[in-house]
Amino acid sequence: MDAVFECILLIGLVVTAIASALQKKLLNTVLIYTAYGLIMSVLWMLLRAPDLAITEAAVGAGVSGVLFFLTLKKIHKIKEHDSDEQ
Amino acid sequence: MDILSMIIDHRYTITAVVLFAIGMITMMLNPNLIKKVVGFNIMDSATFLMLATQGFIKGRTAAILIDGGADTTLYVNPIPAGLVLTGIVVSVSVSAFSLALIQRIYKKYGTINLKELLPVLKDGE
């Protein structure tokens, strides 16, 4: 049963990674990248490494996402009607 | 069924290689600079997944000592996790520095698409 749960999470990792790379708007890319970080944090917990889980949750999904959003604000890409080409 | 059972046995490392390939393709082919940074981060994560998988032992628990380390066969191998802990923080440092560079590039040239940037850069300015 453990293997099934891990397989579902790993497939979720691959799906979020592909989806994050194929988006047209940059805001969606950053949101899906934050979800990727969250699933990675749960995987670290399943591999019995709690230090890595806390660090990945705080840094990968938290601070890194905030830095991406601030950069997007500075380059004026958080408008509704502004769609960026791939 | 032999191939299927082999894939399920090596599920973590196969996912790590697939993620590495996805990250590398995104970093090399996408002309948008921010997607290059996201692809670079995905590559880093895949490497850490591959590394920390080598320390897992079935049936054992996390490496917090219960009895002062009397029985060492109760714990998972903690050495690869220590190496990955350094890597995660270095990865976020490099991302932050790349994003600062992107802000300055936008301020000077007005665009972050490589197909529009390269001709301007090649002319020299």
Place this chain on the structure above:
Amino acid sequence: MIQMSNDRFDKLKNWVDGTGPEHKHMQRSQQLDAVHYDTPKPEKTVAQQKASFNTFFKAYKQVAAVLVGVIAVFFFIAIFSMPEFGNPDNPTNNEVVERYVGSAEHETGAENVIAGMILNYRGFDTFGESNVLFIAACCVMMLLWRDKKCFTDEDRIALELEKRHEERDVILSVIGKIAIPVILVFGICVLFNGHVSPGGGFSGGSILGASLIIFSVTYGSDAVRRFMSERVYNIIRISGLCIYGVLFFIYIYCGANGIENGLAQLLVIIIDIAVGLVVMSTMFGFYAFYTKGEL
């Protein structure tokens, strides 16, 4: 002496910005060379340049795809000849692990084996990584510090827009009053308990940095400047790194693993707190320089 260091700092700033007196000299000599030695090249038209760029991009895409395919094939071949996943008889579980796990309690004073290992047995790696964090914050400072001398009109307009957007949001204020103290205390707890439970310097420092970011978003940058001025920020960063260096040097000098248990535990706690301070100041520095251009 202060006059001399001001001059040196000005020289460094001019060299980074490319506006020093030696650059004017180089531009002049380049102009002279261009007059005498450059033969006129036939200039490409705009259409020719675009065509060459298109062929370059097509060839680049194919070469990149082939390269990634070759690398992935090699990795797959390597995976299926690796040892089994989760086997206790793997070559990675050798006598080093038994020594680290068996002697972590009375040699390092930490019950969390990972924390004791990265601060004690592998302390040089963590020292290098703290240096990387420090240098990353310095590099972001160099790139994004708002230059008060050459303030263009765009900068003035951007500054006014930011000041207008800094009014306080009601929802953020109410939730901030409840949530920020809890996050702060949780961060301090994770930082101080790094040697007996999961956590440690990096996790605790990141949580403290995130709490400072939320505080700055909720209450404005002036409220943060009351207790985290530029001088306090620099003192925290530099003292964190220096305390780590000095204590680790003393530990190695006294014969590593020869110190008794109580003193080793105290050393691990202090070094953990130093690493946490460096990480916290780096994360908050990233946020501050991205939004305002100054601390």
